[in-house]
Amino acid sequence: MNIIACVKQVPYPDTPASAYGVDNVGKRITLPEDVPLVISPFDENAVEAGLQLKDQVGGRLTTISLATRPADSVIRDLKQTLAMGADEAILLDDPAFAGGDSWSTAHSLAMAIRKVGEYDLILCGLQAADWDAGQVGLGIAEILGLPAATFVTRIEPGDGCVRARCIIENGYDLLELPVPCVLTVASDEALTPRIAPLPGIIKAKKRKIPVWSASDLEADTAVVGASGAKTVLQELALPEFEGVCEFITAEGLDQAAVMLADRLRSEKIL
Amino acid sequence: MADHKGVFIYGEISEGKLAPVTLELLGIGRRLADARGEECAAVLIDRKADDCAREAIACGADRVYVVQDAPTEFFEGASFTAILERLCTETAAPAILLLGQTITGRDLAPRLAFRLKAGLVMDCVGLAIDPETRNLIAKKPVSGGNALATYALKDGGPQLATIRRRAMEPFKGDERRQGEIVNVPAGVDASEVKAKRIERVLEESEGPSIENAEIVVGGGRGIDSTEEFEEYITKGLARTLGAGVGGTRGAVDAGLISEQSQVGLTGKIIGPNLYFAVALSGAIQHMAGCSGARNIVAINLDENAQIFKFARFGIVGDYRQVIPPLIERLTELLST
Numbered sequence: 367m368n369i370i371a372c373v374k375q376v377p378y379p380d381t382p383a384s385a386y387g388v389d390n391v392g393k394r395i396t397l398p399e400d401v402p403l404v405i406s407p408f409d410e411n412a413v414e415a416g417l418q419l420k421d422q423v424g425g426r427l428t429t430i431s432l433a434t435r436p437a438d439s440v441i442r443d444l445k446q447t448l449a450m451g452a453d454e455a456i457l458l459d460d461p462a463f464a465g466g467d468s469w470s471t472a473h474s475l476a477m478a479i480r481k482v483g484e485y486d487l488i489l490c491g492l493q494a495a496d497w498d499a500g501q502v503g504l505g506i507a508e509i510l511g512l513p514a515a516t517f518v519t520r521i522e523p524g525d526g527c528v529r530a531r532c533i534i535e536n537g538y539d540l541l542e543l544p545v546p547c548v549l550t551v552a553s554d555e556a557l558t559p560r561i562a563p564l565p566g567i568i569k570a571k572k573r574k575i576p577v578w579s580a581s582d583l584e585a586d587t588a589v590v591g592a593s594g595a596k597t598v599l600q601e602l603a604l605p606e607f608e609g610v611c612e613f614i615t616a617e618g619l620d621q622a623a624v625m626l627a628d629r630l631r632s633e634k635i636l
Numbered sequence: 637m638a639d640h641k642g643v644f645i646y647g648e649i650s651e652g653k654l655a656p657v658t659l660e661l662l663g664i665g666r667r668l669a670d671a672r673g674e675e676c677a678a679v680l681i682d683r684k685a686d687d688c689a690r691e692a693i694a695c696g697a698d699r700v701y702v703v704q705d706a707p708t709e710f711f712e713g714a715s716f717t718a719i720l721e722r723l724c725t726e727t728a729a730p731a732i733l734l735l736g737q738t739i740t741g742r743d744l745a746p747r748l749a750f751r752l753k754a755g756l757v758m759d760c761v762g763l764a765i766d767p768e769t770r771n772l773i774a775k776k777p778v779s780g781g782n783a784l785a786t787y788a789l790k791d792g793g794p795q796l797a798t799i800r801r802r803a804m805e806p807f808k809g810d811e812r813r814q815g816e817i818v819n820v821p822a823g824v825d826a827s828e829v830k831a832k833r834i835e836r837v838l839e840e841s842e843g844p845s846i847e848n849a850e851i852v853v854g855g856g857r858g859i860d861s862t863e864e865f866e867e868y869i870t871k872g873l874a875r876t877l878g879a880g881v882g883g884t885r886g887a888v889d890a891g892l893i894s895e896q897s898q899v900g901l902t903g904k905i906i907g908p909n910l911y912f913a914v915a916l917s918g919a920i921q922h923m924a925g926c927s928g929a930r931n932i933v934a935i936n937l938d939e940n941a942q943i944f945k946f947a948r949f950g951i952v953g954d955y956r957q958v959i960p961p962l963i964e965r966l967t968e969l970l971s972t
């Protein structure tokens with residue numbers, strides 16, 4: 367099975383709220399320099415899902431990232447996917463891609479996928495942890511005219527098809543989709559990303575990552591980057607976290623627990 | 637843009653009634669339509685949509701498009717996209733199309749936006765009409781909720797948004813409101829269905845559903861095992877309070893709870909009067925689901941845990957030591 371996983375680099379999502387700032391001139395979120403850049407969590411789940419399928423039925427896994435940050439740091443993360451077991455990694459990098467939204471990003475990625483050519487399955491994250499847009503995977507499916515499923519947490523290979531477990535409000539659906547198709551992946555215990563083995567890391571270090579520009583994709587400049595965008599970021603703000611916590615303390619936790627219950631009663635919360 | 641007119645909302649039906657998010661969609665849809673001086677129409681694709689069409693009018697719609705012959709009984713992304721594409725191009729040409737940030741909306745909105753070549757902002761907590769351009773302005777949390785971004789949608793075709801549960805006011809229902817119910821054929825056959833449903837598995841959960849519960853007890857990764865989760869949370873604090881049981885993605889990933897119980901950005905949005913947050917750190921992506929909670933009580937070993945920034949009351953300590961005496965006292969209080 368030939369699988370393509372789209373991975374985006376984002377600032378470490380568990381960064382404490384106090385580290386965030388906004389720059390309304392540059393229209394960007396600011397973070398201290400020591401906040402690491404990592405593969406967006408659901409994209410790591412997507413890579414893991416791809417590797418598990420490869421382990422089961424063989425085939426190739428290619429990872430693709432469209433750089434929204436300096437190329438060398440994105441290349442480091444693409445090499446991590448190689449170290450985990452991906453066969454090939456491709457970087458899309460071109461000033462023409464800058465300022466894109468979900469619409470233009472999906473177009474660029476779809477054209478890169480077309481250029482890769484052979485694929486049975488395209489995996490994306492449900493949403494990327496920076497802008498939480500949640501659109502690109504289904505966008506790629508629409509552009510390439512492929513069947514798709516959303517909120518997938520398990521994938522099983524079939525004959526000319528895949529079976530996907532998709533979360534619904536009160537349970538899950540098991541869906542069968544013909545290949546090629548697109549699945550957007552969320553996290554699951556079973557999709558915990560594997561740790562890259564040391565030999566894999568060493569081998570990946572030496573690999574050269576191909577870099578494709580907009581002209582390599584034969585992309586229409588009207589649909590990539592800022593010119594293709596259908597939304598314009600106007601303003602950024604930081605949310606206000608109100609509330610002062612009243613810590614209940616006492617001699618022992620037993621006593622504190624009793625006081626808490628009493629407070630909830632006296633405040634008419636219970 | 638000139639020939640695109642009116643606001644469409646995609647309504648969802650749950651247990652034979654308009655789902656809560658649909659009432660919120662009608663509320664904001666009505667306000668946006670009034671701001672543009674245009675109509676607000678609801679689209680209901682459901683075998684039982686007939687029963688809900690009147691309710692949609694009472695709750696703000698001027699017109700309801702009812703589609704009862706979709707090729708599948710339950711939502712299916714590809715065919716529902718095709719039905720809505722027809723509605724938005726052949727039957728009418730809405731300027732704005734709103735959906736809920738639900739499991740369905742998350743699947744349907746992006747497909748439809750790309751099909752219609754339209755801009756889309758997902759998970760909005762605020763929507764307005766720009767008085768100059770008459771375009772949609774959409775505000776949404778980004779970076780898990782660490783920042784808020786405001787987007788303007790560009791001209792040229794319909795503009796789409798999904799709305800977050802509990803972020804917008806429903807319209808005050810008025811039984812006397814007049815409106816038109818229009819039956820529309822799906823115009824889409826079984827060949828448009830791309831995903832075949834093999835099985836649907838529903839989770840049975842103890843206690844009330846977390847989305848509607850007045851009290852919710854949420855557990856995090858700090859809870860040691862499934863056995864302890866059951867002992868202290870499900871059969872412990874939650875049962876004592878008759879509360880719904882939820883938790884973090886940390887708890888889901890650790891196998892403590894099912895995905896259906898996850899609260900947060902990629903889980904359920906809850907609005908209880910009281911939320912007990914036990915052994916969870918208060919990650920912003922989790923708190924995104926608790927915005928409607930009026931009172932948060934946190935129990936955490938770490939006095940610096942971020943959850944205390946959101947909590948009204950907190951105890952620093954091990955849940956194993958706090959919960960049993962808490963249950964004992966609560967039982968006493970609740971029996972009086």
Ligand SMILES: Cc1cc2nc3c(=O)[nH]c(=O)nc-3n(C[C@H](O)[C@H](O)[C@H](O)COP(=O)(O)OP(=O)(O)OC[C@H]3O[C@@H](n4cnc5c(N)ncnc54)[C@H](O)[C@@H]3O)c2cc1C
Pocket residue numbers: 379380407493494495780855856857858859883884885886887898899900901902903904914915916917918919920921922925935936937938941953954955956
């Ligand atoms: C795109 C994206 C979407 C996400 N969506 C969601 C979502 O919808 N919902 C969600 O919850 N998360 C979501 N997350 C994950 C989120 O960022 C956090 O990783 C997660 O919420 C952490 O779960 P936790 O608090 O259970 O675990 P941790 O952060 O590991 O916290 C465990 C806590 O337990 C405490 N503890 C440990 N032992 C004890 C004890 N004995 N007694 C008392 N306290 C104890 C610790 O002090 C700690 O504070 C998302 C992340 C991303 C990137």
Ligand SMILES: Nc1ncnc2c1ncn2[C@@H]1O[C@H](COP(=O)(O)O)[C@@H](O)[C@H]1O
Pocket residue numbers: 372373374375406408409430431432433434468471475489490491492493494495497498499500501502503
């Ligand atoms: N710049 C990018 N490079 C590679 N993949 C991306 C990029 N942007 C989005 N994706 C993929 O699309 C998914 C959804 O992203 P989004 O719609 O931006 O939330 C991500 O989880 C990735 O799998």
